[in-house]
Amino acid sequence: MPKKCSEAELEAVLMAIFDATGRSLNGHVPIEAITKKARRHLDAKTDPARCLKELAAKGYAQEHPTRGSTTYQLTRCGLTAANQILTSSNEKFDLS
Numbered sequence: 001m002p003k004k005c006s007e008a009e010l011e012a013v014l015m016a017i018f019d020a021t022g023r024s025l026n027g028h029v030p031i032e033a034i035t036k037k038a039r040r041h042l043d044a045k046t047d048p049a050r051c052l053k054e055l056a057a058k059g060y061a062q063e064h065p066t067r068g069s070t071t072y073q074l075t076r077c078g079l080t081a082a083n084q085i086l087t088s089s090n091e092k093f094d095l096s
């Protein structure tokens with residue numbers, strides 16, 4: 001059974017989606033864009049794709065299968081959580 005992502009890993013991937021979509025509910029971004037942004041804040045062993053699936057299962061992100069690859073979008077719940085992380089965090093997330 002694969003291990004679940006920690007809260008810190010989930011937060012890093014959520015913030016990567018938040019940044020990649022331009023802080024919008026309308027943005028759809030491919031998994032490669034999210035992985036590239038999240039890699040800076042994750043261990044080498046952590047698989048961002050697994051964390052993305054977990055976020056989608058919890059309702060923070062939504063998957064959109066396309067012909068080429070799967071894209072992801074923030075949900076309202078995910079947008080609210082990302083905003084809370086930004087406002088409550090003393091550490092500035094530099095996901096650019």
